[in-house]
Amino acid sequence: MIGTRVLSVGHYQPERVVTNAELEKIVDTNDEWIQRRVGIRERRWAGPEETVDILARKAAQDALDKAGMPASDIDTVIVATCSAFDRSPNMAARVADQLKIPNAPATIDINTACSGFPHAIAIAQQAIAFGSTTNALVIGSEKLSDVTDFTDRTTAVLTADGAGAMVLTASEDQQISPVLWGSVPEMGDAVRIERSNDDKFAQNGQSVFRWTTTALPKIAREILERAKVEPEDVGVIVLHQANLRIIEPLARKIGAEQALVATDVTESGNTSAASIPLALSKLMEQTDIPTGTPILMFAFGGGLSYAGQVIQAP
Ligand SMILES: CC(C)(COP(=O)(O)OP(=O)(O)OC[C@H]1O[C@@H](n2cnc3c(N)ncnc32)[C@H](O)[C@@H]1OP(=O)(O)O)[C@@H](O)C(=O)NCCC(=O)NCCS
Numbered sequence: 001m002i003g004t005r006v007l008s009v010g011h012y013q014p015e016r017v018v019t020n021a022e023l024e025k026i027v028d029t030n031d032e033w034i035q036r037r038v039g040i041r042e043r044r045w046a047g048p049e050e051t052v053d054i055l056a057r058k059a060a061q062d063a064l065d066k067a068g069m070p071a072s073d074i075d076t077v078i079v080a081t082c083s084a085f086d087r088s089p090n091m092a093a094r095v096a097d098q099l100k101i102p103n104a105p106a107t108i109d110i111n112t113a114c115s116g117f118p119h120a121i122a123i124a125q126q127a128i129a130f131g132s133t134t135n136a137l138v139i140g141s142e143k144l145s146d147v148t149d150f151t152d153r154t155t156a157v158l159t160a161d162g163a164g165a166m167v168l169t170a171s172e173d174q175q176i177s178p179v180l181w182g183s184v185p186e187m188g189d190a191v192r193i194e195r196s197n198d199d200k201f202a203q204n205g206q207s208v209f210r211w212t213t214t215a216l217p218k219i220a221r222e223i224l225e226r227a228k229v230e231p232e233d234v235g236v237i238v239l240h241q242a243n244l245r246i247i248e249p250l251a252r253k254i255g256a257e258q259a260l261v262a263t264d265v266t267e268s269g270n271t272s273a274a275s276i277p278l279a280l281s282k283l284m285e286q287t288d289i290p291t292g293t294p295i296l297m298f299a300f301g302g303g304l305s306y307a308g309q310v311i312q313a314p
Pocket of ligand 1: 028033034037038154155157191203204206208209242246270300301302
């Protein structure tokens, strides 16, 4: 079976920074509460002209530039998003068009909400394994400001816009572990963007929080077992960027205290399917992560769904 390796990680964030102080003017909240309960200091919002496909294309271009690969070499585009504005064409088709990819690429959107990116990586990896794909562009992109309920202070302070992307390529060796994915369908109502609620994001934050405290360490350990990576050998942990109080204890709970932990939620907020590649790309720009370093990627969200795998740093 053909292996897969990550060639590059890129990202894009809209220019507009929205601080907690600015949010205080829109909803009944305060900086102290947001920082203490969630850890967010600021987030980015896109303007009306920057749609979710444009965010995706800009992150994809950054990943292509970092890989030194022309868009014409891509044969599969997968976009993970839960904030697409049209049913068809999907975001992947729009991105492929904007990048002028000439070779009839496969264009696939997937929606497992915040856990979308590791799911999308697994789908690309499996397409590569069977020879259907050689070079894949895998993107997580969200414009959650479009689906934010600004009358609900419990969620309006969390959501944000951004995008991240990876270029994957066929390889002799396998540099991405088998995905561990799953769901808790009976908790599907805990995180929602429903038409009956005017397509606005809503969640039962406390029940999701309680679930994460027991479920996440167990699932993270299973991801590592599947990857045959010992906790003490993990170099970087990139958990879905929902809440610093969920992110920070995980390394200790799974016995990976030595790992560098991505905490981009502090400056980017919750960008759902974009959060993992966005956080990782920024971390790689700020820190030297040696090639081959085992990176645990793990996301959870609406559904409730979850997915994760270990990749080797490019
Ligand atoms: C959403 C979340 C940050 C809320 O934090 P919390 O500590 O559970 O807060 P609670 O909902 O219990 O609210 C505590 C109090 O703060 C208040 N509060 C809620 N939002 C507030 C805000 N933005 N500003 C000020 N006060 C706020 C509540 O009204 C409540 O007040 P009360 O005690 O007087 O009733 C947290 O539950 C969380 O992160 N959950 C998991 C989210 C997640 O991972 N989602 C999955 C994928 S996106």
